[in-house]
Amino acid sequence: MNPLPPNLLLALTYAENGVAVSPCRERDDQFGKCKSPYISGGMNSASSHIQQVYAWWENTPGAIIGLPCRANGIVVIDADRHGQEDGVEILSGWFRDNGFNPALVPCVATPNEGFHFIFRRPASLTDTKGKLAPAVDIRDRAYVIAAGSRLADGREYRLWNATPLLLAQALQMQALAEPPSWLLxxxxxxxxxxxxxxxxxxxxxxxxxxxxxxxxxxxxxxxxxxxxxxxxxxxxxxxxxxxxxxxxxxxxxxxxxxxxxxxxxxxxxxxxxxxxxxxxxxxxxxxxxxxxx
Known part of the structure; x- marks a missing residue:
């Protein structure tokens, strides 16, 4: 019996803990860019139903895992490095100046040397900005690629301070920290x-x-x-x-x-x-x- 593809195993880890996921492209192809949705409806069609997850990955076994933010009760600060813009340095400065320890929340290192910081979305938070600063974005009415996902070239979304299973369990229990007041x-x-x-x-x-x-x-x-x-x-x-x-x-x-x-x-x-x-x-x-x- 052939082992299950790693990204399918990861998708099942999230889904089995009640986390809604969707399949996204692991590389550019003729139909879309890497990280774009494979399925109609994209993040709005995300599901935690095991049979649905199996069906999706049977058609696209290498798919990486899309994690819709609002559907899973999270908001993500996405810091990237684009040319002269270093969002990682900007965000690190804010954390340092405000005495915030980023190790208190899940931190995902992205394949392009950026970082995702994952917070529980406060019930009081209404609409958010799309961008905090050059190369520092808020992922709210959006999705991110889930920690543990592996691109076709082998690069990975690597969770620094936990495991994907622990993250999935924390999402299920809504156990993550909310953004500090200054960041809100x-x-x-x-x-x-x-x-x-x-x-x-x-x-x-x-x-x-x-x-x-x-x-x-x-x-x-x-x-x-x-x-x-x-x-x-x-x-x-x-x-x-x-x-x-x-x-x-x-x-x-x-x-x-x-x-x-x-x-x-x-x-x-x-x-x-x-x-x-x-x-x-x-x-x-x-x-x-x-x-x-």
């Missing part, structure tokens, strides 16, 4: 931050989104320019101002918290100090407010 704030679309209403000004009709983003810019700039000795108090003031915006439903609390913590980190506070000040300011507004500077 970066991921949100601007349209999620502000209400899509309009306000009349001396310059005519101005959208609430524009006004909200302008206020956010002013607040964060004030924090960035705060002199030594006043930085923590200025950050607390900023947290109170964002607390007002949360109360007015112009911005969600998770986004406000993430922005304040990120500002605090940029002016030299530790992650714990910035978080404590942010929570204090947001809490003060819930109790009645703090005066403007």
């Amino acid at each position: 704030a970066m991921m949100q679309k601007a349209s999620v931050i502000a209400k899509p209403k309009s306000t009349q000004s001396e310059y005519g009709l101005v959208s609430a989104e524009v006004l909200t983003l302008a206020r956010l810019k002013g607040i964060t700039q004030k924090v960035a320019m705060a002199p030594v000795g006043q930085r923590n108090s200025t950050l607390h003031w900023a947290a109170c101002r964002l607390g007002e915006m949360v109360a007015d439903r112009h911005i969600c609390r998770d986004v406000a918290l993430g922005l304040i913590v990120a500002c605090g980190r940029q002016i030299g506070l530790s992650q714990n100090e910035a978080t404590k000040t942010a929570l204090s300011g947001l809490g003060d507004m819930a109790l009645g407010g703090v005066d403007d500077f």
Whole structure:
């Protein structure tokens, strides 16, 4: 009896743990590029039914495994290296500056020297941006190639800090960590931050989104320019101002918290100090407010 193809065994490992998968091309061919779906409907047709998985891989035994993100309750940060653009270095800098240990989440090394960082998708997360920075993308309404998949040329999507079986089990149990608050704030679309209403000004009709983003810019700039000795108090003031915006439903609390913590980190506070000040300011507004500077 011939052994099962490695990618089929991998697909079954995911499917047996309730993870929806779909077959994708392991090389370029006349019908599509490498990593493109083999099946009609692509990621929207993904399934965890064992018989369906067997049927797909019987037709395309070398297929790599597509992992739809939303269907499996995940959101993935995809850092690539494209020519002069080094998304891996950019993302590593963010992790370092915000005191985040990437070993806390599954990390997949891709064949082209990029990385996928896999997070559980928070229920509060609505629409996300497609891109965080050059060569740093968010995979949300999309799919990624599953850890363990092997291309036709032998290159592999290699999971650094676990095994595909452990990852499949973690996905089934929804046991992965969510993105930290500072990263969630970066991921949100601007349209999620502000209400899509309009306000009349001396310059005519101005959208609430524009006004909200302008206020956010002013607040964060004030924090960035705060002199030594006043930085923590200025950050607390900023947290109170964002607390007002949360109360007015112009911005969600998770986004406000993430922005304040990120500002605090940029002016030299530790992650714990910035978080404590942010929570204090947001809490003060819930109790009645703090005066403007």
